[in-house]
Amino acid sequence: PDRTARIIRQKFMDYFVKDCGHQYVRSSPIVPFCDPTVAFVNAGMNQFKNIFTGNRNPKYRKVANSQKCVRVGGKHNDLNIVGTDGYHHTFFEMLGNWSFGDYFKVEACEMAWKMLVDVYKLPCSRLYVTYFKGDDKLGLEEDIETKEIWRSLGVTMDRIIPFGIRDNFWEMGDIGPCGPCTEIHYDHTGCLNRAQLVNKGLFDLTELWNIVFIQYYRNIDGTISLLPSKHVDTGMGFERLTAVLQNKISNYDTDNFSYLIKAIETNCANIKKYEGKYGEQDWNNLDTSFRTLADHSRMVTACLADGVIPEQNQKLRRILRKCFSLSENVFQKERGLLKELSNYVVDNLGHVYVEMEKNISQIHQIIDYEEEVYRDLKNNARSEWEKLLKDNKQLKSLDILDAPSLIPAYKDLQKIKPSKICGELAFKLYDTFGLDSYTIEKLAIALDIPFDTKGLDSELKKAKHKIKQQVIIKSSVLEELEKECIPKTDDSFKYNFEKVVDDYKFE
Ligand code: ATP
Ligand code: MG
Ligand code: MG
Ligand code: MG
DSSP: OTTSHHHHHHHHHIIIIIITOOEEOOOOOSSOSSOTTOSSOOSGGGGGHHHHTTSSOOSOSEEEEEEEEEOEETTEEOGGGBTTBSSOOSEEEEEEEEEESSOOHHHHHHHHHHIIIIISOOOGGGEEEEEEOOBTTTTBOOOHHHHHHHHHTTOOGGGEEEEOHHHHEEESSSSEEEEEEEEEEEESSOOSOOGGGTTSOOTTEEEEEEEEEEEEEEOTTSOEEEEEEEEEEEEEEHHHHHHHHTTOSSGGGSTTTHHHHHHHHHHOTTSOOOOOOOOSSOTTOHHHHHHHHHHHHHHHHHHHHTTOOTTTOHHHHHHHHHHHHHHHHTSOOOSSHHHHHHHHHHHHHTTTSHHHHHTHHHHHHHHHHHHHHHHHHHHHHHHHHHHHHHHOGGGGGSOGGGHHHHHHHHHHHHHHOOSSBOHHHHHHHHHHHOOOHHHHHHHHHHHTOOBOHHHHHHHHHHHHHHHHHHOOOOHHHHHHHHHHHSOOGGGTTOOOHHHHHHHHOOO
């Protein structure tokens, strides 16, 4: 009973706020207000970005929060694996603590370790830690300091594992604050000596907590210099933590998700029950569909509560359509299932993220509207789609869900008959027709021509850079925003969401 998700979340806040003197800061909305270069907030640090870059002064030097995150695009895109594993979601909560020029490595590691071992009572024999091993090319030294801190906390050497730039060095972007990180991983099996298996993508040995030490600055010429003040930025996946504390290997077996699985079962009586099986990338697997729909219903509810408009956000729209398609084709429920699930999500999360409760009628309205649009589109696109399939059988591997954007893109390609999809062309498909890289790749295979993924990446980077230069964020607006994120003492988890949203709209 003291391990329900609700209590686990509360304990994290109590520990950092009451025991360690941090200021609680609310989750920012999922729509980023400090960073026009990402479509969704994907980590707890997003709302503090300008503090790290030195563009604004922190109001508090030690803060903690639980941030709503979405990872369906950009550098962190987990969309295509969601449902196939038990620990990556499109929407998840990230628990975090920060030091803005206050404490550094010793305190950060110590607090994290105590949180897990003393407060949550996790056995050390299940934990591994990683640290940065240095990089000759960049002239960065091994982070011996962190290694020694872990040793002094009682972690044995066989559980302290060095990793390079890819795993243990965090960078905000091509230019900007960066630094080594140290991560805590959890072994669900309890077997001995699994150090070699850390960071290998195993479902039973997963990353739990990432602690970043922001101490460097990456310059425009690629060199790295020291920052005048040092910061700590940490993020722990709340759903993974819950799984660990409830002794479940899969997040879907915890009370963050089980109510949704059950809700799908009760609403779709003709369907077999959920068995919790995982297949090899088997997209038709019923259990995978259960997980995907449960995951997506949280994501959709959270986004709609925060005012993300499907019409303006292709990713959200596509996920909504995936839900409708699963409801109809797998769960044999032609109408209303997603809307029903959104009620359960609000019941479960509304006490933490009040905007969900508050905006429930907006959530329902948009789901209803999108369901209608989906049905119309499918009816209209179907005959044309079938014509195309006759023309090219390979197109079968593509999803009819994408038909509305695929059909014009395909026609366009037939006109120009390219010998390959180069970066520029791919960017056009992305920009004009809204195809993502995953779909372009499938399209290229169907047309039997090569696709230059790297070319697309560099075009996207260029485009991002352009946006970055166009947007200047007013610091007065940001200050107002920060005020709104700090709750008054009497409403620790509640806030006036409407007002916050109004404030976010700046030119
Ligand atoms: P992984 O290697 O497992 O994909 P990550 O290194 O991408 O995780 P970070 O960017 O370090 O994750 O984010 C901090 C924490 O957030 C992770 O340690 C993990 O607990 C959690 N997390 C990351 N991605 C997801 C996700 N898609 N769903 C749920 N939790 C996640
Ligand atoms: Mg990841
Ligand atoms: Mg990782
Ligand atoms: Mg990580």
